Amino acid sequence: MTRIDRGIVVLGAGPAGAAVALGLRRLGHAVTVVGTPRAFDAIEGVSDRVVAGLRGVGIEAALAAIAEPSPRRATWAGSTTALNHERLVDRAAFDRLLWQELQDHGVECLLARVMRWVPGESGDGGHTLQIQRPDDAQPQTLRARFVVEARGCLAPHPPQGVTRGPETVALLWRGQGAPGGAAGSAVESLPGGWAWCARLPGGAVALQLTVDPSAITLPPRAQLGAFVREQLAAVEAALPFLDSPAAEVHALARTSGAVLAPEVCGDTWLRVGDAAMAADPLSGNGIFQSLSSALQAPMVVHTLLNHPADAPHAQRFHTERVQGLFQRFARIGRDFYAQEARWAGEPFWAVRRAWPDALPAHGAEGDAPPHIEQRPVVDRDRIRLAEVLVTTEQPLGIWHVDGVEVAPLWRAARAAPGREVEALAPLLGGSVPRAQAALRWLRAQGGR
Ligand code: FAD
8 A cells, every 4th residue: 555645635626626726726835636527427507606706716727618608597486587697517527627727737636536534633643545546456545634625515424413404306317419509598496396407509408307305206227317308398498408309328316405514624624615515506506605615715724734823713714604605595595495485385395495494594693783803804815813893794794895994994983973084094094085985885884
């Protein structure tokens, strides 16, 4: 058995693992990514916001696998709209480009399956990873100082403490039709779930039927494709995707409910993306959410490694953000399910319009007046404590607005409610126009 020693090892090279690896390279760290290609092809839909998010974390070349926006028809809550657009992504092609892009940025990429991760205790010399490369007869052992878990929904969870949404399974059919047809997608709600269909410009077709596994008897794997097509044969939105002959590439059932890991961060490890929390795919926000949890993770890792005194703040920062994102997106999903009132009493819908709770998607923390708290913030390349303004809309706090520190501005504005910003700006050491903009923002939050 060969032993190799590494600094930071990222497990998995999906959007979350790639975002963290690139961010850590920018901060000057040597990074090794261990990954295998996705187990199956998938077509997914993303918004322009995701493309901007990918660019924001430094992903450029892989964007070539994201198609131009195509029409998206939505039949939901009794009405049909065809005004939306979404960008369709062939995930196998996207992930392949991502793998190459990581190497182009100096990330060491090991094509291997992670068989086992034995976490190390802080200070004991690190984590032990057992990896299997495709051409090796024997597994190898890697020793890593820090591990970023980004194996998506395949990342193992501890037996206790995982938060799960309603049990959900997506039945997927992928086929290859003739190129040249119009690209587009459609979603439609059904009494027992919902359907999503898409066609890429190259003719690849995806059919997805999302259901509650306890309400459906699944056929044997070999008949799954025919089953999905049969279920969708009477779904109006699916018809344009069923009419052209397409050869089946694969059909499979994939667990797809919301999941939140009980712990997302330790002294020498971190979970990001779906490995930390996965959302209900209804939102079409999975990649966006995985990027959101990965965006500031490099600064968290950097702090844990280089500024141990701030480690508790870095861990709190990452944990609060992941948990906050999970709750917020779970409630947004609930409200979207609740819009569909036609089958509110059907088991699939009844449970989803009530999960996770009855709190509002925005402002769930109550209507406490805005106030100042010490909370962890990102200060350039690290996390540290700072005074922030906490509001109902921003429960994690706002530190700066357009370069102006908010807490002193808030205090100054409260101490002299009648004073104009021209008088306050010098007190804050900022420029008048910037302080004016920050004060306008503050007043919109209920400040003075
Ligand atoms: P992943 O993209 O899953 O990446 C994890 C990587 O780790 C993969 O490359 C995998 O091969 C690798 N890996 C796993 N195990 C190992 C191992 N043992 N060793 C080495 N490597 C390993 N999101 C959208 O934005 N739009 C959609 O339309 C959409 N549709 C979806 C439909 C369904 C049915 C489901 C289930 C999800 C959907 N999502 C969608 C969600 C989206 O796929 C994920 O949120 C996103 O890919 C998460 O990114 P990630 O980097 O965390 O994980």
